[in-house]
Amino acid sequence: MTHDHPDTPARAVSRPFGRVLTAMVTPFTADGSLDLDGAARLANHLVDEQGNDALVVNGTTGESPTTTDTEKERLIRAVVEAVGDRAKVVAGVGTNDTRHTIELAAAAEKAGAHGLLVVTPYYNKPPQSGLLRHFTAVADATGLPVMLYDIPHRAGVPIATETLVRLAEHPRIVAVKDAKGDLTATSWVTSRTSLAFYSGEDSLTLPALAVGTVGVVGTSTHFTGALTKQMIEAYDAGDNATALALHRRLLPLYTGIFRTQGVILVKAGLTAAGLPAGPVRPPLVDATDDEIAQLRADCAAADLEFPA
Template sequence: MTHDHPDAAARPVSRPFGRVLTAMVSPFTPDGSLDLDGAARLASHLVDEQGNDALVVNGTTGESPTTTDAEKERLIRAVVEAVGDRARVVAGIGTNDTRHTIELAAAAEKAGAHGLLVVTPYYNKPPQSGLLRHFTAVADASGLPVMLYDIPHRSGVPIDTETLVRLADHGRIVAVKDAKGDLTATSWVTSRTGLAFYSGEDALTLPALAVGCVGVVGTSTHFTGALTAEMIEAYDAGDMPAALALHRRLLPLFTGIFRTQGTILVKAGLASLGLPAGPVRPPLVDATDDEIAQLRADFAAAGLELPE
């Protein structure tokens, strides 16, 4: 059986989750409790003001390592209730335990999620055969479309090209959040499968489009979502000068949001804008005054304002 798809280039672009998705932070109250009202307001802002087609909740940016399973379910319900009629809600459910991941998938589906983000099992470093069995078992156990999350610098293991090609045969595995930073590997998979690739690195969105990606799952898109959508639309329309100009304009924030851990600076930026965010949970620490000053400079370099 061959897994090659020589007609891939002729297929229309599929965007099962739209163009622009934000890996949304999880707002907390000052005492560190989950702020569900704040989550609903932030989700509405991201969809209505920042032009997001979908939101990823309970990802790493949402501090999933420090939220409980019950909190994760409540957060999905709150965000679906707030924006589920006008945006897709994708639930991060990935763990390094296949059984636990399947349990989280069932809870997310019951809570109303429209899709699942499943990260490579981290720390225990399974072989490729283990990855194939893990992702297949999760997709078999749920009725929701699955976006794989390939981020070897966090998980310790890449999803190899041949593994991705084999996983593409599963009817519910439809997309990849690609944070591998290897556009050659991305090119091979997009040329051989119908998987919808989303850049998992904000600054690589434009070059990733050129090798077959369809959008971005971003972090800086808490602030740059509408302009990032413009950039992708310009690329789709064949207006490369406009797309490149927006890429270069937004580069200070595409990269600056990661000067320290992304959640930390996103929450600092949201707080400065009067939007729900709250503190981070340990072991993360809140942004320092110097880090916020640098973030303000990065906003200014991108032609945006972050109030004092």
């Protein structure tokens, strides 16, 4: 006999954006301008070679703080044209200004995005009532499904459990990129809502699955995407030993990619592999020789080839 708690409805596993998403870097040319051809090439690589079910463009890893609204829209169009027939394209549109976020959301929908990633408004630290109003207004503004992005160590404020439960009532708020690092909080929300939780921390992808998450929005998945997908599929199939072995194998890169800002090391690794990346834009700085050497060591520890 089973006893269902009134606040814990039975959940069917829903993956509105698949299992593995990469927060894609934005390729630039040597002079720092937008490289749309490179973006298309990189998107194809991530989908065809790294097994990504969806790509997030214009996220922080995509250097969204330093790209213009016009560049953001052009990037969405290029990536949708390249891979939109076989992968979903989720557009980062979050800012700390509700009006601007709604403008970006409308532009992303017009450009062909399949979904929106909306980060907690950062720096101005709104109260939970403000977060509720902000996310609801953005979700009301388009017909696209919305993934909330909960990252309190960057935004300065978490999306509280009760706020997430209330936001889950909105028909277009369907998922959360969870970078809170609090699996207890994640457990409460996944037990009380049908929100699809995606780990926002690469190293927590496997343990988070045990409390109800469905996948990852990753950074190291520029290089580990195919194996990360195998890990999730193994867990889903009940093969915990294989999933754990893959987790342990990939852990050096899951963590090592964040020795500095993830985009810095991802771009260094992509450049070494002959893939489109280019420089980062100020105030970020490109990887040093020592950082690239450490990235090479992290790849070796994960038994992944790093170009000489």
